Amino acid sequence: MKLYRLLTGPDDASFCHKVSEALSQGWELHGDPAYGFNNESGRMQCAQAVIKHVSGKTYSPDMKLSEQ
Template sequence: MKLYRFLSEEDTSTFCHKVTEALNKGWELYGSPTQTFDHAAGLMRCGQAVVKEVSGTYTPDTKLGAQ
């Protein structure tokens, strides 16, 4: 099955570390990164979709972050 996650974080090195960790766990980038201004918090936010092919059957209880 193919899993999908959308990683998001403030525009700091924490976001880069989050994406790097996912890549090192076998996730692959899916599409282009995104960036937007969060008016309520007054800061920039980044996002990146990632996908991963794993064995098994998807259920809503699947822990995507644990994969």
């Protein structure tokens, strides 16, 4: 089974740590990162898709993807 997550956050070190943590847990980058301005916060935001192949599991909408 292949899982997909979209990581988002402010354009700062916390976003880089979020992506690095996912990579250290076996997630892989999927596609290019996205970058845009958030009018509400007045800050730039980042997004990065990640995927992970897992075996022996069946997908359920109740899964906590960050715990896979």
